[in-house]
Amino acid sequence: MTSAVSVRGLWKRFGQQVAVAGIDLELPAGKFIGLVGPNGAGKTTTLSMVTGLLRPDQGSVEIVGQDVWRDPVNVKARIGVLPEGLRLFERLSGRELLAYSGRLRGLPGAEVDRRAAQLLDVLDLAGAQHKLVVDYSTGMRKKIGLAAALLHNPEVLFLDEPFEGVDPVSAQTIRGVLERYTASGATVVFSSHVMELVESLCDWVAVMAAGRIRAHGPLDEVRGGAPSLQRAFLELVGAQGQNTGANLDWLGGGAR
Amino acid sequence: MTGDITPVVVRLKLSLLRNGLRQSGGRRAAYIASAVAVLLFSVLQLLGLIALRGNEHAASVVVPLVAVLAAGWAVMPLFFPGGDETLDPTRLVMLPLRPRPLVRALLVASLVGIGPVFTLCMLVGSVVSVAHGASAYVVSVIGVALALLVCVALARAVAVANIRLLTSRKGRDLAVLSGLVIAVGAQVVNFGAQRLGSGGLGQLDGPAEVLKWIPPASAIGAVDSASEGSYGIAVLQLALSAAALIGLLALWSRHLTRLMTSPDGSTLPSSQGAARERSSTGLARLLPAGRTGTVMERSLRYVWRDPKTKAAWVTSLAIGLIVPVFNAVQGTGSIYFACFAAGMLGVQMYNQFGQDTSAFWMVAMTISSTRDAYVELRGRALALLVITLPYATLVTVVTTALIDDWPKLPEVLGVSFALLGAMLATGAWTSARFPYSIPQEGYKNVAPGQSGLAAAAVVGGMVSAALLCAPVIALTIWANVSADGDEWSWVLLPIGAVYGTAITLAGLRLAAPRTARQLPEILVAVSKG
Numbered sequence A: 001m002t003s004a005v006s007v008r009g010l011w012k013r014f015g016q017q018v019a020v021a022g023i024d025l026e027l028p029a030g031k032f033i034g035l036v037g038p039n040g041a042g043k044t045t046t047l048s049m050v051t052g053l054l055r056p057d058q059g060s061v062e063i064v065g066q067d068v069w070r071d072p073v074n075v076k077a078r079i080g081v082l083p084e085g086l087r088l089f090e091r092l093s094g095r096e097l098l099a100y101s102g103r104l105r106g107l108p109g110a111e112v113d114r115r116a117a118q119l120l121d122v123l124d125l126a127g128a129q130h131k132l133v134v135d136y137s138t139g140m141r142k143k144i145g146l147a148a149a150l151l152h153n154p155e156v157l158f159l160d161e162p163f164e165g166v167d168p169v170s171a172q173t174i175r176g177v178l179e180r181y182t183a184s185g186a187t188v189v190f191s192s193h194v195m196e197l198v199e200s201l202c203d204w205v206a207v208m209a210a211g212r213i214r215a216h217g218p219l220d221e222v223r224g225g226a227p228s229l230q231r232a233f234l235e236l237v238g239a240q241g242q243n244t245g246a247n248l249d250w251l252g253g254g255a256r
Numbered sequence B: 001m002t003g004d005i006t007p008v009v010v011r012l013k014l015s016l017l018r019n020g021l022r023q024s025g026g027r028r029a030a031y032i033a034s035a036v037a038v039l040l041f042s043v044l045q046l047l048g049l050i051a052l053r054g055n056e057h058a059a060s061v062v063v064p065l066v067a068v069l070a071a072g073w074a075v076m077p078l079f080f081p082g083g084d085e086t087l088d089p090t091r092l093v094m095l096p097l098r099p100r101p102l103v104r105a106l107l108v109a110s111l112v113g114i115g116p117v118f119t120l121c122m123l124v125g126s127v128v129s130v131a132h133g134a135s136a137y138v139v140s141v142i143g144v145a146l147a148l149l150v151c152v153a154l155a156r157a158v159a160v161a162n163i164r165l166l167t168s169r170k171g172r173d174l175a176v177l178s179g180l181v182i183a184v185g186a187q188v189v190n191f192g193a194q195r196l197g198s199g200g201l202g203q204l205d206g207p208a209e210v211l212k213w214i215p216p217a218s219a220i221g222a223v224d225s226a227s228e229g230s231y232g233i234a235v236l237q238l239a240l241s242a243a244a245l246i247g248l249l250a251l252w253s254r255h256l257t258r259l260m261t262s263p264d265g266s267t268l269p270s271s272q273g274a275a276r277e278r279s280s281t282g283l284a285r286l287l288p289a290g291r292t293g294t295v296m297e298r299s300l301r302y303v304w305r306d307p308k309t310k311a312a313w314v315t316s317l318a319i320g321l322i323v324p325v326f327n328a329v330q331g332t333g334s335i336y337f338a339c340f341a342a343g344m345l346g347v348q349m350y351n352q353f354g355q356d357t358s359a360f361w362m363v364a365m366t367i368s369s370t371r372d373a374y375v376e377l378r379g380r381a382l383a384l385l386v387i388t389l390p391y392a393t394l395v396t397v398v399t400t401a402l403i404d405d406w407p408k409l410p411e412v413l414g415v416s417f418a419l420l421g422a423m424l425a426t427g428a429w430t431s432a433r434f435p436y437s438i439p440q441e442g443y444k445n446v447a448p449g450q451s452g453l454a455a456a457a458v459v460g461g462m463v464s465a466a467l468l469c470a471p472v473i474a475l476t477i478w479a480n481v482s483a484d485g486d487e488w489s490w491v492l493l494p495i496g497a498v499y500g501t502a503i504t505l506a507g508l509r510l511a512a513p514r515t516a517r518q519l520p521e522i523l524v525a526v527s528k529g
Helices: A043-050 A072-077 A094-104 A109-122 A138-150 A168-183 A195-202 A219-223 A227-236 B006-022 B025-051 B059-080 B099-110 B114-130 B133-163 B169-199 B201-210 B217-227 B232-262 B271-275 B280-285 B292-304 B307-330 B334-350 B350-365 B368-405 B406-433 B451-468 B470-481 B486-516 B517-526
Strands: A005-013 A017-028 A032-036 A056-063 A077-080 A156-160 A186-190 A205-211 A211-218
Touching: A005 A043, A005 A186, A017 A043, A017 A056, A017 A138, A017 A186, A017 A205, A017 A211, A017 A219, A032 A043, A032 A168, A032 A195, A043 A186, A056 A094, A056 B470, A077 A138, A094 A109, A094 A138, A094 B292, A094 B350, A109 A138, A138 A156, A138 A168, A186 A219, A195 A227, A195 B133, A205 A219, A205 A227, A211 A219, A211 B059, A219 B307, B006 B099, B025 B114, B059 B114, B059 B133, B059 B201, B059 B217, B099 B133, B099 B232, B114 B217, B133 B217, B133 B232, B201 B217, B201 B232, B217 B232, B292 B368, B307 B334, B307 B368, B334 B368, B334 B406, B334 B451, B350 B368, B350 B406, B350 B517, B368 B406, B368 B486, B406 B451, B451 B470, B470 B486
Parallel strands: A032 A186, A032 A205, A077 A156, A156 A186
Antiparallel strands: A005 A017, A005 A056, A205 A211
């Protein structure tokens, strides 16, 4: 099995806080991969380090066999990124943003415009293409960010919380585009804390908690005997058995 | 509905004031300090205006003064929309209120605060300085009340008329520009005051003749007219102010009704903005192909579209023009002040990546070699030059024309170009070495904790830029002091231009490897906003 992403001994500290505590991961190529974990598990930090946006304290990252930090020329052209919590150039219109981002990557202008038009169409943004991104809704921002990440046809796509705050219609559109993209042999790595979504989309998952990988492998393997990924996940991160019955006994219908 | 809501709204305003103070000690201290300062200032104004009593130009001073005061009231709600929460009637929209009592209540509530007290002091001082005789005193009382109410109603009417604007993104963009209006306005006022100082108060007679017919200044003009015995004119002037008050109240009431019965501006789609096609081809066709043109196009778009960038640019352009030209007009300036324009505009090269905010990641993802970083920085410098080069040249030519010292034009241009080059070079280098965040909301230009870094980068960079220019400046001095130097001073133009270009390229070459190496560190530094 060839690896799309290979991570070894990755560490990151922010002051006293250890965000990522020694991660080793082999992500197979051509799969739809979900990185799941509760808030604060280190998913965003990990994805930032993997994509070259954040320098790790220790460890190495290889994408399609090239070292991210030693050989950025070969890596940056082959990956697409949709980060979480970072802005876009919001004072450009959606169309201008794509034109800018594609040309910055060195694609020919005519080709950029052709691809941008198709992406805007498929992602249902054609009507808003001349509006400034600053006036876009959350879902529209995620979609234009996805379009910018796909524009140069990367081999591996990294998406940080692509469905967070996205309405069901936009989510379905994003899903459709991603499924088509992986079907052609490309790799998608995305982070989420919505288990149902990961379960229905991914064929390979890595579970993260407190800066470490708790389990990884094909979906069925990670799920094991549990009825759903949600249950398996709760067992893995040790959040089982928190009793909510004893308190809040006044809450609900009946006597006021 | 039972009872009058006026006391309720006034009490609401008082509670809001009090609770605002309760939030933090610093805020309370700031409020008390500003209140004391305003009161002191009001008292001084009052004394100054009373001292003006009997001066033949007294009316010419107080009438424009009241006009300026009213203008202040009109623009205030545009710039400080959050300043007075009772100004925002959308907060009261859920309450079952009729417009007429609401207008009355809000008007009375508006009279509570530092601003109205200050205005009242100014108005009282104004009438004291011009009122002579019993009838004039009677007119004074009416005039002061009318003028104060017109000021307050004006502010309210403007605020309500613009509430759509103030709750939309465009309105918030506008608010960022307000600091700039104040900065440039201060320069203009400063120069105006200097002219007044040299020309005497008589210069105000002309404007005062017109302004005394315009409400609310006409209410104060009425006092002066009554003092002179022209009772007919006085009544007419008072009537004008009263009519203005009624008109403003009617306008306010109508807007209020419409506002409270239609959806909030922030929830409506901005159909106007969406419909406007943004042509991308016009600008792009003139720019070079590849990364250079792409970077230039984005930078130039941001000069116009990003409020922070726009404010910085307009400030630089305005001050770069005002300092040399006004000094030249007054005859106090040196022709070398023209280099100020180049210096001011060169500052825009500083903290290039901070201007991107965390969107810098999009740039970082596409820089994988020193060459990429070099082209990126060069594109940004070129975008800057597209505006700066013609502008600095224009300012230099205008200054030279005003001083009428054409033989010096080439050397001043030469020094300007050298300085511009040095600013671009140091700007590029400090952008890579000392990046810092520019918060997008509010008036701050530096994120908390980075102000030392920002100051060090800009001040250090400017000093280094001046030092880098030293060879060209030395040559200029030599040309001026040596016997046959004047004949050779034209050579300074090509020398300055070549030196500026060379030093810019050298600065970009130095900055590029650092940028390429430090991409993640720069991204962290600029993402704090």
